[in-house]
Amino acid sequence: MPDFPFVGRRSTRAFGQESGHGSWSQQRHAYRPPRGRRGPRGREPLEESRDISALRLGKALRDCLVLAAGELRQMFEQSSGADICRLYMDAMVLSRDRADKIGESFRANYLAAFNWKARRQKSPFVPGASGELSLQDAYDQELAGAVDNLAAAIVEACPDELPGLDRRIGLLIGDPGLAEGDNPLGPVTIGKAVVGALGGLGVPVKVRLLLVAQLARFLPERVRDIYQELNVRLAERNVLPEVPCSLPVASPVAAAGGRALAAAPAKPGGLYEVLQDLLSGSPTALAGLVAGIAGPALPGQPAHEVTDRQRLVAALDTIQHGRHANAPVGVDVVAFRDGRANLLRRLHDSDLARVMDPLDRMTLDIVAMVFDYIYGDARIPDAMKAMLGRLQIAVFKVAVLDKGFFSHKNHPVRRFLDLLAEAAVGWDPREGRDGGLYRKASDLVSGILEHFESDQAVFESALTELKAWLDAEKREADRRAARSARVVKSRELVEMGRRAALSEVAACLEGQAVPPVIRAFLTEHWAALLAILYVRAGANGDVWNSAVKTMKELIWSVSAKAGTKYRDRLVERLPNLLKRLDEGVHYLGLPEATRNAFFTKLVQYHAELIRAGRLAEHDTRGEAGQDGAEGVPVVELSADFEPIELPPGNADGVESLEAGTEPDAGVLAFKELANVKRGTWIAYRGEDGRELRAKLSWISPLKGIFLFTDRQGLRAMSINAAGLAAKLSAGEVRVLDAAPLLDRAVTSMIDQLQRHAA
Numbered sequence: 001m002p003d004f005p006f007v008g009r010r011s012t013r014a015f016g017q018e019s020g021h022g023s024w025s026q027q028r029h030a031y032r033p034p035r036g037r038r039g040p041r042g043r044e045p046l047e048e049s050r051d052i053s054a055l056r057l058g059k060a061l062r063d064c065l066v067l068a069a070g071e072l073r074q075m076f077e078q079s080s081g082a083d084i085c086r087l088y089m090d091a092m093v094l095s096r097d098r099a100d101k102i103g104e105s106f107r108a109n110y111l112a113a114f115n116w117k118a119r120r121q122k123s124p125f126v127p128g129a130s131g132e133l134s135l136q137d138a139y140d141q142e143l144a145g146a147v148d149n150l151a152a153a154i155v156e157a158c159p160d161e162l163p164g165l166d167r168r169i170g171l172l173i174g175d176p177g178l179a180e181g182d183n184p185l186g187p188v189t190i191g192k193a194v195v196g197a198l199g200g201l202g203v204p205v206k207v208r209l210l211l212v213a214q215l216a217r218f219l220p221e222r223v224r225d226i227y228q229e230l231n232v233r234l235a236e237r238n239v240l241p242e243v244p245c246s247l248p249v250a251s252p253v254a255a256a257g258g259r260a261l262a263a264a265p266a267k268p269g270g271l272y273e274v275l276q277d278l279l280s281g282s283p284t285a286l287a288g289l290v291a292g293i294a295g296p297a298l299p300g301q302p303a304h305e306v307t308d309r310q311r312l313v314a315a316l317d318t319i320q321h322g323r324h325a326n327a328p329v330g331v332d333v334v335a336f337r338d339g340r341a342n343l344l345r346r347l348h349d350s351d352l353a354r355v356m357d358p359l360d361r362m363t364l365d366i367v368a369m370v371f372d373y374i375y376g377d378a379r380i381p382d383a384m385k386a387m388l389g390r391l392q393i394a395v396f397k398v399a400v401l402d403k404g405f406f407s408h409k410n411h412p413v414r415r416f417l418d419l420l421a422e423a424a425v426g427w428d429p430r431e432g433r434d435g436g437l438y439r440k441a442s443d444l445v446s447g448i449l450e451h452f453e454s455d456q457a458v459f460e461s462a463l464t465e466l467k468a469w470l471d472a473e474k475r476e477a478d479r480r481a482a483r484s485a486r487v488v489k490s491r492e493l494v495e496m497g498r499r500a501a502l503s504e505v506a507a508c509l510e511g512q513a514v515p516p517v518i519r520a521f522l523t524e525h526w527a528a529l530l531a532i533l534y535v536r537a538g539a540n541g542d543v544w545n546s547a548v549k550t551m552k553e554l555i556w557s558v559s560a561k562a563g564t565k566y567r568d569r570l571v572e573r574l575p576n577l578l579k580r581l582d583e584g585v586h587y588l589g590l591p592e593a594t595r596n597a598f599f600t601k602l603v604q605y606h607a608e609l610i611r612a613g614r615l616a617e618h619d620t621r622g623e624a625g626q627d628g629a630e631g632v633p634v635v636e637l638s639a640d641f642e643p644i645e646l647p648p649g650n651a652d653g654v655e656s657l658e659a660g661t662e663p664d665a666g667v668l669a670f671k672e673l674a675n676v677k678r679g680t681w682i683a684y685r686g687e688d689g690r691e692l693r694a695k696l697s698w699i700s701p702l703k704g705i706f707l708f709t710d711r712q713g714l715r716a717m718s719i720n721a722a723g724l725a726a727k728l729s730a731g732e733v734r735v736l737d738a739a740p741l742l743d744r745a746v747t748s749m750i751d752q753l754q755r756h757a758a
Contacts, residue, residue: 045172045233045234045237045239046118046169046172046173048233049169049172049185049230049233049234050111050114050118050184050185052226052229052230052233053110053185053226053230054107054110054111054114055107056226056229057106057107057110057190057223057226058103058104058106058107058110059103060219060222060223060226061099061102061103061106061194061215061219062099062100062102062103063218063222064214064215064218064219064222065095065096065099065102065103065211065215066095066096066099067218068091068095068211068214068215068217068218069092069095069096069099071214071217072088072091072092072095072210072214073092075088076088076089076092087206087207087210088210090204090207091207091210091211091214094203094207094211095211095214098201101201102197102198102201105196105197105198105200105201106193106194106197108197109192109193109196109197109200110189110190110193113184113189113192113193113196114184114185114189115184117181117182117183117184117189118173118184142205142209143195143205143208143209146191146195146208146209146212146213147188147191147192147194147195147212148191148322148333148334148337149191149212149213149216150187150190150191150194150195150212150215150216150219151186151187151188151190151191151334151338152187152334152337152338153216153217153219153220154187154190154191154219154220154223154224155187155334155337155338155340156220156338156433157220157221157223157224158187158220158223158224158227159340159382159383159386159433160382160383160429161224161227161228161231162183162186162187162227162338162340163340163341163382163386164231164235164240165183165185165186165227165230165231165234166178166183166186166340166341167240168231168234168235168239168240169183169184169185170183171239171240172239177341178341181332182332182334182335185227185230187223187334187338188332188334188335190219190223191212194212194215194219195208195212198211198212309400311355312352312355312356312360312400313397313400313401313454315328315352315355316352316393316396316397316400317397317453319331319333319336319393320336320393320394320397320449320452321449321450322334322337322449328350328351328352329350329351330346330349330350330351330352331346331347331350331351331352332346336390336392336393337390337449338386338390339385339386339387339388339389339390339391339392340386340389341375341389342368342371342372342374342375342389342392343392344364344367344368344371344392344396345364345365345368347364348361348364360400363396363399363400364396366399366406366749367392367395367396367399369745369749369752370395370742370745370746370749371389371392371395373744373745373748373749374388374389374421374741374745375389377421377741377744378683379421379425379681379683379736379737380421380424380425380741381424381427381428381429383427383429383433383438384420384421384424384427384438384441387420387424387438387441387442387445388417388420388421388424390445390449391417391445391448391449394448394449394452395413395417397452397454398413398456398459401454402456406746409740409742409743412456412459412460412463413456413459414740414742415463416459416462416463416466417741417742418740418741418742418743419463419466419467419470420441420444420466421740421741422740422741423437423441423466423470423711424437424441425681425693425736426681426693426695426710426711427711428692428693428710428711431712436712437473437711440466440469441466444462444465444466447462448462473711473712476712476713477709477711477712477713478697478713479713480709480712480713480714480716481697481698481707481709481713481716484644484697484698484707484709484713484716484718485697485698485700485707487644487645488644488698488700488705488707488718489700489702490535491705491718492700492702492703492705493534493535493702494531494535495703496534496702496703497530497531497532497533497534497535498527498531500530500531500534500539501527501528501529501530501531501534502527504527504530504548504551505522505523505526505527505530505551508522508548508551508552508555509522509523509555512555512559513559513560514555514558514559515558515601515605517598517601517602518554518555518558518602518605521598522551522554522555525585525588525590526547526551526584528588529547529584529587529588530544530547530548530551532587532588533547546580547584550577550580550581550584553573553577554577554581557570557573557574557577557605557606557609558602558605558606558609560609560613560614561609561610561613561614562613563613566613567609567610567613570606570609570610571610574606578599578602581599581602582599585598640719640723641684641708641717641718641719642717642718642719643715643716643717644707644716644717644718670721670722670724670725671725672724672725672728672729673721673724673725673728675735676696676706676724676728676735677696678696678697678698678699679695679696679738680695680696680735680736680738681693681694681695681696681735681736681738682694682695682696682708682733682734682735682736683733683734683736684727684732684733684734685732693710693711693736694708694709694710694715694717695708695709695710695711696708697709697713697716703720704720704721705718705719705720705721706718706719706720706721706724
């Protein structure tokens with residue numbers, strides 16, 4: 001792609017080369033926070049972070065060089081060509097024998113780069129004095145690419161650590177949003193310091209490239225640990241103890257756009273028509289925006305001249321594809337590629353602004369406001385916000401090329417962003433980044449950035465692929481959730497069986513003078529048998545009725561027999577009664593000692609009744625009127641989240657989750673549950689205080705138990721309706737908004753504009 005007129009010229013000094021302003025090592029302690037830039041925390045935390053990071057990174061680099069030497073030795077032993085063997089040998093010897101020297105050189109370069117960037121100076125840098133690195137030899141682009149690749153590897157390894165560190169360091173240097181440059185401790189600084197250290201020692205370019213490629217494998221994980229330590233130290237020193245992924249930045253479109261919206265007549269189509277007016281140049285809306293956003297015309301340019309759109313799109317292509325060498329001056333290509341923050345408004349301060357007409361500048365601000373909302377959306381984990389943020393330039397380019405992006409809900413780019421954001425809601429960092437949703441999303445986003453020029457079919461293809469992948473994952477998750485639902489249903493049936501058994505035993509014992517041994521047998525053992533029969537056959541089946549009949553006959557058999565007729569009837573019925581009791585005892589699997597003790601006592605009672613017609617007074621004293629509830633265990637379904645442990649085996653033959661998902665009347669009585677439907681996502685705190693996400697996968701039709709699972713169906717938990725309603729009311733659980741991401745973002749933007757207008 002040809003250079004553009006606004007692409008600045010690169011410096012002509014090589015890596016590590018000194019100038020009249022002093023070497024990097026001479027500059028390394030030159031940093032002094034300018035007045036007004038120290039921030040409320042002072043300079044001590046910043047200097048401490050600088051010194052700790054320089055020390056830790058130097059050691060990490062030396063350790064990684066030792067590891068690289070081992071890898072290079074294997075590569076040398078397996079290579080055949082003379083040139084490649086010599087290259088591997090030179091790199092191996094250098095990383096093995098000069099690791100300490102490289103570490104010292106890196107530390108000097110790193111400190112000098114930190115000092116330059118922390119000052120946020122506006123003047124052009126002077127190589128050697130500023131700490132910046134220039135590239136001027138036959139391998140300019142290769143070395144720049146090596147820096148970018150190493151920085152990108154560090155960014156990918158630190159999706160959770162970098163946002164917080166950026167915000168904290170930005171606060172300490174007086175640039176809270178890092179609007180004036182990147183993080184002095186960031187991946188780009190490290191990448192340039194590594195390449196500069198090797199260049200300063202006279203390492204040949206090819207060896208430098210090979211070593212940096214090896215370091216990109218080993219160094220990022222160690223940098224992540226260092227960033228974690230710095231975040232902890234800064235938080236302990238009360239430097240932003242809690243920090244979001246990104247904070248919205250005030251937009252000039254807000255004030256002017258708000259006035260335009262307030263002045264524009266209401267349209268029946270709603271916010272999409274309003275936005276279409278804003279972006280189509282309608283007299284009712286655009287006039288107010290141009291004055292507030294566009295700024296003065298360029299010298300010699302008519303106030304409303306339309307800039308060549310192809311030049312703007314070509315420049316956006318350069319940034320999107322990460323072409324560092326041809327990027328417009330003032331644009332940090334690496335920062336846009338990692339997606340950790342909303343950087344779109346920085347384009348206003350770059351040379352790219354010179355090829356944007358007023359409508360393009362307005363579009364830029366509107367897209368930036370959309371990404372403000374995305375970065376501030378508490379539903380989306382930070383790592384997935386960064387994934388969406390990688391598409392900032394691509395989405396801006398879409399909005400420039402196709403104004404229907406805002407006015408059509410079914411726009412393919414919107415649908416892709418909505419679907420990815422919806423899937424991201426349930427993503428858990430415990431899933432890891434080497435596979436699953438994160439890897440799939442990363443591959444799709446990388447494909448879009450690589451292939452998207454102007455044909456939005458790239459997004460259509462990514463949307464189709466993501467939907468197919470999510471559908472397949474959902475089918476597997478539903479199978480797992482169905483197994484969890486079966487466990488919950490079994491628990492409910494057991495609880496219902498216990499209650500039914502308790503009620504039946506209590507009804508039969510009411511008002512009866514029953515010996516303690518018989519009462520204990522019925523409440524402890526026969527009730528358990530009834531509960532099992534309830535679960536397996538229900539309360540209206542023959543086996544249940546037979547067991548209840550046996551219980552009633554047992555109670556009758558130990559009651560007083562006033563005459564010979566009743567004693568004869570007892571003698572007649574005893575064989576069949578004892579047989580049925582014995583079958584029940586065997587079914588329960590009672591220990592032989594328990595069984596023998598019960599039947600021995602029962603035979604004694606029957607013998608006494610046949611002989612005397614009644615039992616001794618001490619055998620029944622105080623027993624009449626007891627309700628039989630004592631001793632019957634009752635399973636209470638939890639009012640707190642209760643994990644589901646799945647039995648071994650697969651989900652074959654498990655009933656579909658489509659059945660039995662309508663809540664009963666008892667559930668509907670809780671007003672807090674009115675908006676909790678199947679598929680609803682909730683957020684809650686785990687035992688370790690970390691926020692967790694779960695999706696409502698099933699509501700039991702039996703007892704209204706709610707079954708929540710993670711996105712993959714691997715983790716499941718249940719809770720009863722009263723418990724869930726109480727947690728929602730207390731704020732311990734919150735329902736996550738189910739509206740599509742872009743709908744919510746655009747609605748939020750319109751609200752913001754209207755508030756400014758008011």
